[in-house]
Amino acid sequence: MDIIKFGIEKGLYPYMEHKKGNRVRYFTEELKQTGEFPPYLMKQLQREKLAKLLKHCAEQVPAYEYLNTPQILAEIEADPEKVLRERVPLLGKQQFKADPESYIARDFPRDKLIKNITGGSTSEPLNFYMSRYQVEHYEAARFRGLSWNGISYGSRSIMVWGNQYELSAQAQKKIALKDLLLKNRRMISCFGLHRDQMGEYVELLNSYRPEFLYGYSGGLAAFAQLLKDYGPEKIKVRLKAVLATSETLFDWQREIIKEVFGCPVLGEYGARDAGILSFSCPCGHSHITAENAYFEILDPVSYEPVEPGTPGILAVTDLNAEAQPRLRWLLGDTLVMEPEERSAELSRECGIPLPILRKVEGREDAILLATDGSLVHGDIISAAARDRIRIKQARFIQHTPMTATLMLSGDVDEALGKEFIDQIKLRLGADMQIELQIVDDIPPLPSGKQRYALREFDLKEIRT
Numbered sequence: 001m002d003i004i005k006f007g008i009e010k011g012l013y014p015y016m017e018h019k020k021g022n023r024v025r026y027f028t029e030e031l032k033q034t035g036e037f038p039p040y041l042m043k044q045l046q047r048e049k050l051a052k053l054l055k056h057c058a059e060q061v062p063a064y065e066y067l068n069t070p071q072i073l074a075e076i077e078a079d080p081e082k083v084l085r086e087r088v089p090l091l092g093k094q095q096f097k098a099d100p101e102s103y104i105a106r107d108f109p110r111d112k113l114i115k116n117i118t119g120g121s122t123s124e125p126l127n128f129y130m131s132r133y134q135v136e137h138y139e140a141a142r143f144r145g146l147s148w149n150g151i152s153y154g155s156r157s158i159m160v161w162g163n164q165y166e167l168s169a170q171a172q173k174k175i176a177l178k179d180l181l182l183k184n185r186r187m188i189s190c191f192g193l194h195r196d197q198m199g200e201y202v203e204l205l206n207s208y209r210p211e212f213l214y215g216y217s218g219g220l221a222a223f224a225q226l227l228k229d230y231g232p233e234k235i236k237v238r239l240k241a242v243l244a245t246s247e248t249l250f251d252w253q254r255e256i257i258k259e260v261f262g263c264p265v266l267g268e269y270g271a272r273d274a275g276i277l278s279f280s281c282p283c284g285h286s287h288i289t290a291e292n293a294y295f296e297i298l299d300p301v302s303y304e305p306v307e308p309g310t311p312g313i314l315a316v317t318d319l320n321a322e323a324q325p326r327l328r329w330l331l332g333d334t335l336v337m338e339p340e341e342r343s344a345e346l347s348r349e350c351g352i353p354l355p356i357l358r359k360v361e362g363r364e365d366a367i368l369l370a371t372d373g374s375l376v377h378g379d380i381i382s383a384a385a386r387d388r389i390r391i392k393q394a395r396f397i398q399h400t401p402m403t404a405t406l407m408l409s410g411d412v413d414e415a416l417g418k419e420f421i422d423q424i425k426l427r428l429g430a431d432m433q434i435e436l437q438i439v440d441d442i443p444p445l446p447s448g449k450q451r452y453a454l455r456e457f458d459l460k461e462i463r464t
Contacts, residue, residue, distance in 0.1 A: 004184045008154030012182065025153070027140035034291050035144060035354055039340070042290050042354070049319040050294055051080040054088075056105065057325050063102040064088070064327065084294070090303060090315055090328045093126050100324070104129065108323045118272050125385075128273055131323040138275035141289045142268065145279025148352065149241045149266060151212055158208065159187045160215030160223050162379045186210070190219030191427060194374035198230035206236045213261070217244040221253035222375045224260040232260045239263040245270070248360050269360050271331055274316050278357045285346050287354035292320055296328065297337055308339040309358070335360055368455055369401050371429030378453025384423050385452065390416060393442040396424065398455045404428075407437045414438075 016022035034045060054076045058067035067076070067087060075083050096103065104113070113129040143153060159179075179185045186208055188201060201223075213220065220242060227235065242257050245268040254265045266280035277293055278286040288295065297312035298305060306312035314335050315328040338346065338356040347353045368376045378396070385394040392410030399405065406424070408417055417436040425432060 002154070002156055002184070004181065005152075005154035005156060008182070008184055009152065013153060022136070024136050024139045024143065027136050028143045028147070031140050031144040031289075031291060032147065035287075035352060038353055039344070039355075046290060046294055046319065047080055049291075050084065050317070051076050053317070053319055053321065053325060054080055054083060054327075056322065057327065060105040060107045061103060061325055062106070063099070064325070081294075084317065084327065085296070088327045090298075090330055091326050092330045093332075096128075096326060097126065100128065103324045103326060105323060105325070113323055116272055125382075126273065128326075129324040131321075133322060134275065134318065134320050137292050137320045138270075141270075141276035141279065141292055145266075145268065145276070145281075145287075146212075146243075148279070148281045148350075149212075149264065151240055154184050155211040155240075156184045156209065157186075157212050157214050158205070158210045159185055160190050160213060160219045161187055162189065162191050162216075162377055162383060188215075188223065190216055190222065190375070190377040191380055192370070192374050192376055193219070193222055193226055194372070195226050195229060198226055201227070202230065202234050206234075209237045211240050213239060213242045214245065215243075216377060216379070217247040217249040217253055217267075219377050220244050220257055221250075222377075224253075224257045226375070227260050228256065235261070241266050243268055267360075269357065271333075273326070274318060274329065274331055275320075277316065281350045281352050283346070283350040285350060285352070286357040287352055288357055290354055293317065294319055295335075295337070297335055300334070308337045309342075311336050311359075333360060368396075368398050368428060368453060370427065371402060371432050376427050378451075378455075380424065380427050381452040384420060388416065388420065391420070394420075394452060395442050396453045398453075398457075400457060402431070403433045403435075405435045405437060407439055407442050409439050409442050412438050 013022070013025055017025065034042070037045065054064075054067060055073065057064035058073060058076070059065075067073070067083075072083065072087060075087070108131065112131065114132065114135060116128055116130055118126040118128075146152070146155070176187065179187060186204065188204070215223075239261050241264045242261055243266045244253070244257070249265070249267045257265045264280075264282060264284070267278075267286055268276060268280070269278040269286060270276040275292055276289055277295075278288050280286050294317040296305060296315040296317075297308075297310075298315055300313045311334050314331050314333050316331060317327050317329065318325070335357060336359040337343075338358045340355075343356040344353070346356055368378055368380075370376050381394055381396045385391050390411040391408055393408070395407045397405045397407070406417070406421060408420065414436070417438060421434050421436060424434065
């Protein structure tokens with residue numbers, strides 16, 4: 001019997017509900033029920049929530065107060081989707097950052113605002129606020145998705161993630177203990193995976209016996225590759241699933257993870273500023289969290305809607321936003337949705353009628369190669385940049401195993417650049433040659449994405 005799992009599910013969550021007013025389990029059960037709605041009922045639920053949100057924005061959010069006219073309010077009542085498309089402009093990060101205060105609802109208590117910050121796939125972090133209601137719905141969406149795969153609130157897991165490597169050893173131990181007792185979770189850092197540590201990792205897997213693994217797509221794939229080289233037959237635990245998140249999960253990554261761990265490989269698509277937007281079912285279909293988010297898939301040039309099955313950029317509206325709503329929020333990701341008929345056909349396989357996301361294109365941080373042969377997740381660059389407020393943008397490009405370029409923009413000088421490089425070398429190796437380029441601006445890549453870390457050579461060729 002897993003004592004910690006029992007304590008979390010029978011003690012911790014009931015306590016949080018009784019003493020703290022936590023409603024994650026309530027919203028999870030609610031999502032399980034609405035997740036069984038046929039498509040016409042789901043669309044009706046979306047329209048009702050969208051109409052409520054638009055009225056709230058019109059009446060309480062300064063940035064959207066132009067909607068607060070008798071004519072537009074009547075239009076919202078009649079056809080909220082049309083009002084969203086025709087009356088509300090798309091919202092990008094630069095426009096939002098120009099006046100974020102104007103998006104905070106006047107009737108929302110300031111002391112209840114929950115501050116958050118992005119920083120995973122763009123080189124310019126974004127500060128924003130959320131409400132507890134939103135956060136609980138985000139968590140509920142994840143737990144519903146996990147429940148499809150036989151995983152519950154207290155299920156034991158190992159997280160392949162970035163650790164707080166700049167913290168003291170004592171502080172890291174404190175975080176690790178909190179994770180273990182409150183989340184039943186251990187962590188393996190993808191900031192420094194190394195083949196010499198595979199014996200320790202296999203021992204952890206076999207002794208801790210997690211129900212599932214969770215982590216960056218690239219980090220999990222790198223971990224699986226190292227385990228494959230070491231000997232996957234040495235892994236004695238049978239996982240229920242491996243859950244990949246935060247980056248695009250490519251087919252080759254899915255295959256190697258599945259080969260090594262012998263279990264379903266799930267994909268979770270989401271963002272800090274949008275929540276859990278889709279989750280994989282046991283059949284491998286990525287179901288949209290339609291109760292929480294309204295999707296628009298648009299042509300990247302004309303911003304007109306594209307046909308389902310055609311790639312387009314995502315504009316998402318969080319239907320549970322109440323503190324700082326951002327309507328038609330451009331995440332910067334390119335998606336492909338399944339057409340309705342095909343979605344209905346696939347849903348018959350799993351019995352989950354929620355809309356299906358076919359593919360997320362172009363979302364990945366690079367896995368970098370340290371000079372000692374270890375694999376280091378590119379999020380070390382974003383973490384270092386976020387810690388230095390004078391840096392506006394950063395991009396690290398690894399050209400070869402021994403050479404790289406670091407581009408920085410903002411209020412940056414040579415001293416700050418050298419400090420940044422010294423920190424990178426702590427992870428990638430003191431003998432790596434890193435050229436510093438201080439620039440006015442770092443333009444997006446051809447894909448339209450800003451990236452912290454890029455690797456220009458094939459790891460497979462170098463590491464064979």
